[in-house]
Amino acid sequence: MAPHQGRDPIQAPRLYRELAEWYPLLTPVEDYAEGAAFYRSLFETHGRRPPRTLLDLGSGAGHNAAHLKATLACTLVDLAPAMLALSRRLNPECEHAQGDMRSIRLGRVFDCVLLHDAVSYMATRADLASAIATAYEHTAPGGVALFQPDFIAETFEPDTEMGGSDANGRGMRYLEWRWIPEEGQEMYLTDMAYLLRDEKGNAETFHDRHVMGLFPRALWLNVMAGAGFHPLAVPFLHHSYSDTGHEVFLGLRPLPGEGA
Numbered sequence: 001m002a003p004h005q006g007r008d009p010i011q012a013p014r015l016y017r018e019l020a021e022w023y024p025l026l027t028p029v030e031d032y033a034e035g036a037a038f039y040r041s042l043f044e045t046h047g048r049r050p051p052r053t054l055l056d057l058g059s060g061a062g063h064n065a066a067h068l069k070a071t072l073a074c075t076l077v078d079l080a081p082a083m084l085a086l087s088r089r090l091n092p093e094c095e096h097a098q099g100d101m102r103s104i105r106l107g108r109v110f111d112c113v114l115l116h117d118a119v120s121y122m123a124t125r126a127d128l129a130s131a132i133a134t135a136y137e138h139t140a141p142g143g144v145a146l147f148q149p150d151f152i153a154e155t156f157e158p159d160t161e162m163g164g165s166d167a168n169g170r171g172m173r174y175l176e177w178r179w180i181p182e183e184g185q186e187m188y189l190t191d192m193a194y195l196l197r198d199e200k201g202n203a204e205t206f207h208d209r210h211v212m213g214l215f216p217r218a219l220w221l222n223v224m225a226g227a228g229f230h231p232l233a234v235p236f237l238h239h240s241y242s243d244t245g246h247e248v249f250l251g252l253r254p255l256p257g258e259g260a
């Protein structure tokens with residue numbers, strides 16, 4: 001059996017566990033400002049209630065929340081304790097909870113619900129449906145849930161990227177290699193190579209495999225509608241994504257008596 005088969009759909013990558021302290025060098029918080037401003041504008045435009053509260057499911061290091069918390073009271077949920085620790089440091093004024101986006105129930109609703117790139121870790125249709133149901137349960141009537149998978153079936157291209165940054169005497173560089181191990185599997189792999197350099201100049205390398213879901217656009221929209229949302233897809237307006245066809249999915253929760 002190939003290593004990706006018979007998999008646990010959620011295998012926590014090392015980046016979110018023992019390497020979490022390096023995460024802010026891989027993807028610095030400043031890089032999230034433009035995306036967060038766009039998400040805020042979508043919440044304002046499509047919501048039918050003033051956007052005051054936000055639930056971020058799969059909030060990671062809280063890099064989106066860092067740019068949203070000035071106007072939204074943010075509640076941040078993530079599976080990984082090490083990522084929550086980073087976010088608590090960056091966003092001490094926000095509420096944090098450990099939980100799984102497929103199953104957590106906080107027992108209250110929010111004006112805005114965000115499932116950013118973490119939703120890409122939903123590697124089966126069942127997991128995707130569970131995460132979307134969680135979003136619906138936590139979206140207030142008239143509120144908006146926003147989903148931003150890294151890729152859908154129509155936008156995926158096998159590719160490599162590299163990047164990284166330095167801060168406080170440390171540095172990280174990475175090579176990201178995205179590929180589909182088997183056509184028709186509705187998943188892809190992101191193999192990451194990290195090169196980490198500490199304050200003393202010592203360097204280490206690590207390999208980390210991320211298992212990601214890859215679903216067609218129509219499936220996303222159908223699952224959102226099945227959960228009770230009125231589904232919408234809008235172009236992702238961001239300088240890095242112009243002309244790429246990337247979209248953001250919005251789930252509008254109907255007001256009582258409207259139906260989906």
Ligand SMILES: C[S@@+](CC[C@H](N)C(=O)[O-])C[C@H]1O[C@@H](n2cnc3c(N)ncnc32)[C@H](O)[C@@H]1O
Nearest residue numbers: 058059060061062063064079080083100101118
């Ligand atoms: C790329 S990071 C998210 C970064 C985030 N967008 C930010 O603003 O910092 C992906 C996160 O998804 C989380 N994650 C993966 N599967 C999850 C699940 N089932 N429930 C909750 N969080 C999950 C990981 O622990 C990780 O922190």
